[in-house]
Amino acid sequence: MLIFEHSRPGRRAQAQAPKSATRLEGIPAALQRKRKPRLPEVSEMQAVRHYTRLSQKNFSIDTQFYPLGSCTMKYNPRACNTLAMLPGLVNRHPLAPDSHSQGFLSAMYELQEILKEVTGMSAVSLAPMAGAQGEFAGIAMIRAYHDARGDTGRTEILVPDAAHGTNPATAVMCGYKAREIPSKADGDVDMDALEAALGPQTAGIMLTNPSTLGVFERRIKEIADRVHEAGGLLYYDGANLNAILGRVRPGDMGFDVIHMNLHKTFSTPHGGGGPGAGPVGVSKRLQPFLPVPMVGTDGHDYHWLSEEQCPQSIGRLSAFAGNAGILLRAYVYAKMLGAEGMQRVADYSTLNANYMLKRLMDAGFTAAYPERRATHEFIITLKNEARELGINAMDFAKRLLDYGIHAPTTYFPLLVPECFLIEPTETEARESLDAFIDAMIKIREEARTDAEWVRGAPYTLPVRRLDDVRAARELDLRWQAQEERA
Amino acid sequence: MLIFEHSRPGRRAQAQAPKSATRLEGIPAALQRKRKPRLPEVSEMQAVRHYTRLSQKNFSIDTQFYPLGSCTMKYNPRACNTLAMLPGLVNRHPLAPDSHSQGFLSAMYELQEILKEVTGMSAVSLAPMAGAQGEFAGIAMIRAYHDARGDTGRTEILVPDAAHGTNPATAVMCGYKAREIPSKADGDVDMDALEAALGPQTAGIMLTNPSTLGVFERRIKEIADRVHEAGGLLYYDGANLNAILGRVRPGDMGFDVIHMNLHKTFSTPHGGGGPGAGPVGVSKRLQPFLPVPMVGTDGHDYHWLSEEQCPQSIGRLSAFAGNAGILLRAYVYAKMLGAEGMQRVADYSTLNANYMLKRLMDAGFTAAYPERRATHEFIITLKNEARELGINAMDFAKRLLDYGIHAPTTYFPLLVPECFLIEPTETEARESLDAFIDAMIKIREEARTDAEWVRGAPYTLPVRRLDDVRAARELDLRWQAQEERA
Amino acid sequence: MPFIPHTEEELRQMLDVIGVDSIEQLFDEIPAKLRCGELQGLGSGLWEQDITRLMQDKAREDGQPLCFIGAGAYDHHIPAAVWQLASRGEYYTAYTPYQAEASQGTLQLLYEYQSMMTELMDMDVSNASLYDGASALAEAVLMAVRANRKSRSRHILVPASLHPHYRATVRTLVKNQGIELVEIPYDRSTGQTDLQALAQHTGQDLAALVVPQPNFFGVLEDVDVLTEWARANGALSIAVVNPLAMAVLHPPGEWGEQGADICCGDGQPLGAPLSSGGPYFGFLCSKQTLVRQMPGRIIGRTVDLDGKEGFALTLQAREQHIRRSKATSNICTNQGLMVTAATIHMSLMGADGLASTASRCHSNLQLLVEKLTSLGEIEPLFSGPVFHETVLRLPLEPRRVLRTLAAHNILGGYDLAGHYPELGNALLVCATENRNQDDIDKYRLKMEQVLASRRQGACATMAKFDRE
Amino acid sequence: MPFIPHTEEELRQMLDVIGVDSIEQLFDEIPAKLRCGELQGLGSGLWEQDITRLMQDKAREDGQPLCFIGAGAYDHHIPAAVWQLASRGEYYTAYTPYQAEASQGTLQLLYEYQSMMTELMDMDVSNASLYDGASALAEAVLMAVRANRKSRSRHILVPASLHPHYRATVRTLVKNQGIELVEIPYDRSTGQTDLQALAQHTGQDLAALVVPQPNFFGVLEDVDVLTEWARANGALSIAVVNPLAMAVLHPPGEWGEQGADICCGDGQPLGAPLSSGGPYFGFLCSKQTLVRQMPGRIIGRTVDLDGKEGFALTLQAREQHIRRSKATSNICTNQGLMVTAATIHMSLMGADGLASTASRCHSNLQLLVEKLTSLGEIEPLFSGPVFHETVLRLPLEPRRVLRTLAAHNILGGYDLAGHYPELGNALLVCATENRNQDDIDKYRLKMEQVLASRRQGACATMAKFDRE
Ligand SMILES: Cc1ncc(COP(=O)(O)O)c(C=O)c1O
């Protein structure tokens, strides 16, 4: 039932505002609203009840194992939320003067420093509001760098075929052509293809390492050297940073710029789709181009750095300073982890992934890269099951939901058929991992007996399998009042 | 699955405390603990997930209609919680000096004043921690009053047969004998029986008005006069105050002492069983005996009143000042209601109850007191259904749960067979009331077709009907480690 | 703003169904002369926005002083998850789980609570809570009187070292049943219950002996001796303990040869914020044999129609809603929500976490005492071992010292002059794990200034200092 | 404290299953020379208790000044229920609803959000959010360039009266695609977009015209005229509006004869706390015909296998995870949680509540202006009608005034000297419904003192006053 269906004309959550609007002094009638928008008219309790019950229809980290590959669905410490919502912080106006901002600014400055150290980069800007905006900032800086040198013939960004969709989309948003580089059968980049693609038109390459194939690109140094020799720069998609925290640093691998997904690696909430935060770190040569605002210090007080102090900056990415409240949560998380904690994150997320991979292989499932170590995530392909039992990755995914487990990422990366990209994260206990494996085995059993039944899953959720095709064909994108529909 | 079953030796929510205990300087070994208690050893996420999922197994006001008679399950405004938990209030030590307590004390003083006005009494103490403790305080004051006058022969408290169990139990806790007075067929007290029971042994009478039969005792003034003439005092059980807020006041009816249930009338959370708050109000003559502490003022500053200032007080009821945080919530609620809001509470809770009663009667259900107005609650008896269809009040109750509605109070008051005591409260919309009535009609239909099936309800909850007899016979009151059980 | 959803139209329709013209008519059974006019002095209702502002102002008024008061309520760290979970609507707005099938969340949680509490106390059974520690002790006393088959006495021995507010509360709650509290003095040098004074009661018919651990002075009692004394004299032993302390101290179930019979206390240190004194919760555990004398709700594990495990209220025949005047107590509403928080708190802390917290509190106390006594004019008053809290002797009236400290936003402790005038300038101080080294240094510094200004004897200086 | 549940024993067992001796070995594919040592300068991990204290100290440091700054972020009352619900774990810790069946909570809520947003804006369709208002405008610009079939231009007309940070953000985000922003000046007397300056572009090939309402100065633009001008010139119109204002102002769907084509803005006034600038959320609505050019997620209603209604992501072919380099945008993670809050906020406020809030803000502004101008030396700078925010001319540099006010914990407004030096001593002030009469009086009083001390010309006095 939609909230609109609880609505009755004249009903109100009375405590929230006086009923009648006062006069709008000085505003010409022509500029005033005539027709009242049909927002819900409900009592406070009705709204509370509706949204409480609705929430119960979600899977979430707080209720289920959620091994969504590439998304790092780990525990979001509750303290991060509480502390970012302290009255003094949550009520701070973004344009408050420095005199009333030292607490906040000091935290942001320290976060910049922490992220520099973690990534091995020279400078960090916290401005980008999610991974994709971080990518934008990164590629825009690469472009600004080439432009500043008068090197304007570079028109291409190289992107491995396994890359996340945001990578090619970002290249285009920055005015580049995205050129795909194939991966080899072992998951590493095809060096010959890379070699062939490099040239004076190459502005740079976007890589993640570990890649979205769940393996570590072993020849990364060689790639870096080759791209640099060709005059291109290296962009690091930090979505998979969780795998290598405190073990190896993008800066040390030769990357020129990196974005981080704080909503992944630093465990800020995924919030049903966001918000995130996608700070960017750069090597020395890109430093002048970092997006503003940033936080500087004179060693004692903290202050904002904006276009004035950073004339070569690619500019602003948001009206204020990015997703500040998310950055605060990441700061709290980073402080709770400390240096040792960071490394343990990499260690145990890697342990969990390798354990799952091994157990799944032992149970007869097919690893996409059986010769490789898993990083913090790994891929299995269900193409055999699809062929032999007639149930594909989607069927496994939907049936897993019935077992109280959120499905892994399915059908991404695109180059592996019928794939599951599985990322358990370090915060899951072994019991969860075992439960997943048991469920996979059981589903395969079920399919042997009755594949049709598995294809009909899920059975235990608020709805059964939804008709996506109809959703896209018969667009119903908003509730309409009865009178309008008729 | 119990939280203990997620436990593994050595697992910890690491962020909450350093692992190893430091030395306990100066404490003899003999006084130190040897065996570690087997509390759960779980990660933070496991605890969060466990208790999040567990919560989803509850019905609650925030998720369901909960018309539990005599309990006033109305909407608990979220602001009350937020504001009582403001850091400055939630961190205040109970023994903080007045210099650091004026904010809190002023709220408590004002709450005393509000409750005086609402009940029509001369003075109020906020000390009691729930209704039953308020009752205790009230009867103890009656006793202190008689004692102070040297009138020590009074040994009985009169209690109508419809009274809540706390009433007779309270009388006994205060050293009195509880003597039952029958109700008449119209729900009012049997005046002849009352007359017969009154005597020099009568210390007082405990009444609620409206009574737990859901009707207003019309001859209350006469009762008051007769009890007073016999030298007894009148105690008002304020559990049903919601029905008459701003319409009629216990003080004006002739009561000498009243307790209020702030967790009912003032909508503080029921919290799965508590906490509550049960302030007591008294007429002039009982004022010296009020429990401490109370809050006084010199017109400018506020201060505590304790035994020193109130030498005749019955004394303390708790280590500090009762359920202060609950009192704060009630204060916020009272301030949001204001005078007019209070009366609207009585009006609409009465409207909802009468509407339900009428519709149920129209649908062929049997009112316990068909000739009477409902107050904020009313009783139906399902004795006909039990006789004719073989499904009793319990069966209706359990089946209602399947319809997503919490059952009303069942089998109380004891004198009405197969009864439902139904209290919708003012915060429920008409749709909820209609849904209840529809469900009742439907269940009766179901019983006509298949009574056995109704008796097997509920079907849609985490468990089916539970074996209470076994629970009481084969006591299993705590989890035991495997090794102990064996 | 009474949170009423009815529209004007619905009101009219509903009145039509009922068959009346107005709401007024629904009150026609109430004698007209009893009806009140408009309530006076309540003012009009505030919007949430306005009450928010009002409460923020009040909260600001009370400030957030640095607190070194304990005396029964302790400023402990509470994991953020605790209240984010406990205030979920499904816990916060449910009531007593009368419909077990629709209340498995609360019921299972309470069963887990009972399990944790019995583990922590090393007792057989626990109820699901009482109001607070003081009233729980009163219930324990009543329970002991009912349960002690060997004794016909209504005399209860209560040490003077027990929290004075607990003693007062118990007095209020039991005196009308003719129960007499007999005070046992404390040893003026150790701060422990005076065993010689106790010995004078040897051989008397007694219902029970109350044994606090730690006692109000923070001093540890010789619990084994006291428990054994009670047993030897046919009295039940009632332990009153700080539950956090039990993570590191000898628990009541192990006192003496057979353990205490009943144990109770205040659950506040397990996840309840200070909150001006409440809501906290009282806990009550006992030996298995006494379970039918227990007051309050108890949850049991059972099975459903399909044999599936589930939880329900049990032994309800003890309670007022079934047994009425013969019930073990009149308690009905208890402190469920606080128990919800405590259960989550204990799950997050675990035994190790609680022990660590307890020992950090203790270390902080050691540090505080060290710092204050290093000023030269302050010293511990008692020689008995203490846990987490202790009494200091000051060179001047605590009242005056506390006032000056408070003016600097330090709450320096609890003045014992009111309850124990015989102790002279005695101050009860506490430093939980939430007070850090800086806080303690700050206290020491201010205390030093207070003492110095006194030495100068200059009232004027003092007054100026007060205002600073 | 990395929230890892593994015990030592489990670690060993898991390594055994994998067939390695140590975790170290799992990293053996990483070239040794790349491996880093221990991270420097991060220190050791803090317990929750310590970080709590640290953050409390930081929060206290920033204080809670009385805020009269608006300029794109507004201090509105947010019902307590909003964040108590939005921070429920099931919303807070879920991700993008890729598995629709396990995400009906989030999906239905987003569908409701889309419905509310289109109602408020009177537009046909809404997406499920973008990052913030400024970046949403950049997406709207890109969308307009893609969608405008009539134009081959990459020129966008942007009024100088649009928020300077929005202009800067759009510039950053679109310039690499060769899109040019052409600035249209504002009328120095009214504060509105200069229609004569606009007229100079008549007949040019233009992709779109941006129309802010209210504009950065709080001034209301003549939106009908601007929208019609755009249509007449083959440019799409892009409304940038304050969503709260739309509760009382003419919504974009009704501008001109056919309404604006695209409308966007920042959702902050709908339930997002100020929070130093974010997270807020960008909203984006458009006409039905443009839906396939929309960036970001869109939720549709559909049915399941049993024909039961349900909700799912739809039109995914616009998005990067399907269309990659041909997607309408690179956006992936959006601002879901803020939209959750906004949806609950709008449900609680309703149309009447939002209108009431908007008009109370407006009244407060009137009062503030009245009080400040009554001082004699302050006056409104523009003659155009304003909503909720306005520019005042001060007799001295705002910078100095603001510094003194800040010393008294008043944030007196936003100094326009940086972005609009041509305006002289111009201060942008705002008074939301959260500022009450007392607050405004306090502001007036302090302002009076500032002006007085200036008249005395005494720098010394001023300095003293600053320190007070
Ligand atoms: C590998 C990779 N890169 C980039 C992104 C984009 O990050 P965001 O969603 O924060 O924009 C993601 C997010 O899912 C990702 O998995």
Ligand SMILES: Cc1ncc(COP(=O)(O)O)c(C=O)c1O
């Ligand atoms: C009529 C009546 N009296 C007294 C009480 C006891 O109040 P409490 O539960 O707050 O102790 C109740 C509670 O249910 C009640 O309904």
